[in-house]
Amino acid sequence: MANVLIVGAGGVGQVVAHKCAQVEEVFENITLASRTKSKCDKIADMLPRKINTAEVDADNVSEMVALIEKAKPDMVINVALPYQDLHIMDACLETGVHYLDTANYEPPEEAKFEYKWQWAYQEKFEKAGLMALLGSGFDPGVTSVYTAYAKKHHFDTIKTLDILDCNAGDHGLPFATNFNPEINIREITANGRYWENGQWVTTKPMEEKRVFEFPEGIGEKDLYLLYHEELESLSKHYPEIERARFWMTFGASYLKHLEVLQNVGLTSIEPIEFQGQQIVPIQFLKALLPDPASLGPLTKGKTCIGNIIKGVKDGVEKIYYVYNICDHQECYKEVQSQAISYTTGVPAMIGAKMMMEGKWMKPGVWNMEQLDPDPFMDDLNKYGLPWQETWLDKPFV
Numbered sequence: 115m116a117n118v119l120i121v122g123a124g125g126v127g128q129v130v131a132h133k134c135a136q137v138e139e140v141f142e143n144i145t146l147a148s149r150t151k152s153k154c155d156k157i158a159d160m161l162p163r164k165i166n167t168a169e170v171d172a173d174n175v176s177e178m179v180a181l182i183e184k185a186k187p188d189m190v191i192n193v194a195l196p197y198q199d200l201h202i203m204d205a206c207l208e209t210g211v212h213y214l215d216t217a218n219y220e221p222p223e224e225a226k227f228e229y230k231w232q233w234a235y236q237e238k239f240e241k242a243g244l245m246a247l248l249g250s251g252f253d254p255g256v257t258s259v260y261t262a263y264a265k266k267h268h269f270d271t272i273k274t275l276d277i278l279d280c281n282a283g284d285h286g287l288p289f290a291t292n293f294n295p296e297i298n299i300r301e302i303t304a305n306g307r308y309w310e311n312g313q314w315v316t317t318k319p320m321e322e323k324r325v326f327e328f329p330e331g332i333g334e335k336d337l338y339l340l341y342h343e344e345l346e347s348l349s350k351h352y353p354e355i356e357r358a359r360f361w362m363t364f365g366a367s368y369l370k371h372l373e374v375l376q377n378v379g380l381t382s383i384e385p386i387e388f389q390g391q392q393i394v395p396i397q398f399l400k401a402l403l404p405d406p407a408s409l410g411p412l413t414k415g416k417t418c419i420g421n422i423i424k425g426v427k428d429g430v431e432k433i434y435y436v437y438n439i440c441d442h443q444e445c446y447k448e449v450q451s452q453a454i455s456y457t458t459g460v461p462a463m464i465g466a467k468m469m470m471e472g473k474w475m476k477p478g479v480w481n482m483e484q485l486d487p488d489p490f491m492d493d494l495n496k497y498g499l500p501w502q503e504t505w506l507d508k509p510f511v
């Protein structure tokens with residue numbers, strides 16, 4: 115029976131709180147803390163059992179340490195923003211508790227995410243006998259476990275990996291992002307990048323486009339190549355992979371709005387002087403855009419996220435497709451959130467459950483694909499993200 119501290123009461127935090135509360139046999143005590151306590155209280159009021167709430171600025175390590183000493187958790191589930199990762203890891207080391215997150219560290223002043231900062235904690239966590247599980251969301255997270263599962267059960271060698279992230283949901287608003295707008299826009303407006311023959315190939319934002327017919331009635335969608343953090347860890351942990359790419363669907367209207375916002379400078383992270391005050395344009399834009407958590411009741415349709423893997427088994431080349439379909443309205447019925455928050459929050463709960471049950475517990479800093487995929491894949495089916503697998507006739511080119 116575990117005592118868990120969830121940090122961050124946004125769209126994802128709400129789902130993690132719901133899902134941990136549902137699994138009382140593992141998560142006996144839950145504390146939800148965030149910068150704004152009223153958001154934690156609002157979530158706590160939705161839940162079927164009592165949880166504790168607290169206010170914390172997770173960038174302030176001594177505040178985090180004081181909270182951990184008071185709440186006495188066995189682990190922290192960090193679903194605040196990537197900027198907080200290192201501060202929360204420091205607080206975990208100081209207090210001797212395990213750590214999990216869903217997105218890798220990103221310095222606030224530079225739109226750049228990389229694992230190097232968190233991988234540098236490997237020795238510290240190992241020496242302290244503590245575990246840090248990185249990227250336990252959907253992508254990264256489930257997509258990393260899908261890769262490990264494919265390798266364990268279906269392939270001797272993986273040759274190519276394409277991760278396809280499709281959100282076919284519609285919220286009816288002209289422009290909104292499905293998770294934190296600042297993080298989302300920083301990711302999408304950056305250069306694309308993929309791994310090929312042992313090196314990174316850089317593309318301009320939205321330069322590479324493909325069309326794919328998604329299953330279960332979703333149909334044909336346009337996909338664009340983006341850089342995504344699991345490509346870094348997967349290409350390191352599976353050096354056999356010749357090419358690894360990440361693709362995301364965007365509609366024409368979304369891209370047009372983004373282009374205009376970019377052209378007028380509203381997506382910039384460079385501070386500007388405005389009426390005697392320094393403001394960061396993208397932070398101002400975030401204040402104007404709908405809160406992702408407010409999209410829950412509005413969004414209809416499905417998401418489909420999965421991996422297409424070409425590899426060789428017993429000398430025969432095969433193409434494997436593993437994916438999950440998630441329905442926005444079903445998610446809302448269960449946890450009052452849309453599917454993007456749901457598909458991130460459920461794997462965060464399952465990752466924490468794997469650690470607390472001892473199935474994945476080992477000291478050090480780990481990416482998801484380094485651990486046994488089987489118990490995690492079983493729990494995806496049990497806790498709301500069932501997966502399908504199929505073999506394709508032709509590769510994703």
Ligand code: NDP
Pocket residue numbers: 121122123124125126127147148149150153170171172173193194195196198216217249250251252253254255292293294295297406407454455457458
């Ligand atoms: P939101 O912006 O909805 O929520 C973030 C929460 O963190 C807010 O409650 C915010 O507080 C809180 N927060 C921010 N700064 C601090 C701080 N210094 N101290 C304490 N709390 C803080 O984001 P999401 O819920 O959409 O996303 C959460 C995380 O999940 C992000 O890191 C995102 O990158 C990641 N993610 C991962 C995905 C995956 O598949 N791996 C997919 C989608 C998201 P306040 O409300 O006061 O601002």
